Amino acid sequence: MSDLLSIIQETGNPDPVYLGKILDRSPEDVEKELTFLKDEGVLMGWVPLINPSKGEGGEVKSVIEVKISPEREGGFNRLAHRISKFEEVEDCHLMSGAYDLLVIVKGKDLHAVATFVSERLATIDGVLSTATHFLLRSYKEHGHLLNREGENPEKPAVSA
Numbered sequence: 001m002s003d004l005l006s007i008i009q010e011t012g013n014p015d016p017v018y019l020g021k022i023l024d025r026s027p028e029d030v031e032k033e034l035t036f037l038k039d040e041g042v043l044m045g046w047v048p049l050i051n052p053s054k055g056e057g058g059e060v061k062s063v064i065e066v067k068i069s070p071e072r073e074g075g076f077n078r079l080a081h082r083i084s085k086f087e088e089v090e091d092c093h094l095m096s097g098a099y100d101l102l103v104i105v106k107g108k109d110l111h112a113v114a115t116f117v118s119e120r121l122a123t124i125d126g127v128l129s130t131a132t133h134f135l136l137r138s139y140k141e142h143g144h145l146l147n148r149e150g151e152n153p154e155k156p157a158v159s160a
Contacts, residue, residue: 004033005043014046061090061106062113064121065099065131076100079126088116099131110134 007022008014016027016034023030037043068079076094080101084092091104103121107113113132122130138146 002033002037004030005037008043012046059106059108060110060113061104061135062117063133063135064101064103064105064117065133066101066103066121067128067130068100069126069128070100071126079124082124083121086116086120088113088120 003023004019007019011018011022013019014034016030019025020027020030034043066083068076070076071078080092080094083089083101083103088105088107089103090106091102093102094100095102105113105116107116113134117130117132121127140146
């Protein structure tokens with residue numbers, strides 16, 4: 001991995017001036033490398049990391065385990081791509097073990113996610129079974145701790 005990619009992953013700051021200072025390179029040089037990485041499909045975009053307990057929230061995230069039947073000419077790929085195209089699907093990963101796909105789904109509430117799974121996902125030809133797990137609280141995402149140790153985001157601070 002290039003130094004530029006490592007720094008971007010660490011800081012999340014796409015500013016070429018900022019990155020140039022860290023790398024001791026000109027902003028123009030950094031901009032050229034960023035453009036090259038985007039054109040090659042290595043760098044696909046920027047995603048902010050928002051602490052769900054401090055952000056506006058209101059959405060529900062769930063992990064769906066999906067068992068699918070592999071196809072003769074493409075294995076799991078066609079079904080995985082089809083499932084990935086749903087707007088509700090944030091992530092879709094081929095897995096080894098008891099299930100084939102790990103699908104992360106976001107919805108406005110529990111009912112919306114349950115409806116998506118039962119009416120749209122589970123009814124696809126080739127989907128053998130699903131198991132839905134609702135995420136209740138996140139402690140760490142993308143390598144970042146979301147709360148300090150002992151901090152409870154649901155309890156108000158005690159003032160003296």
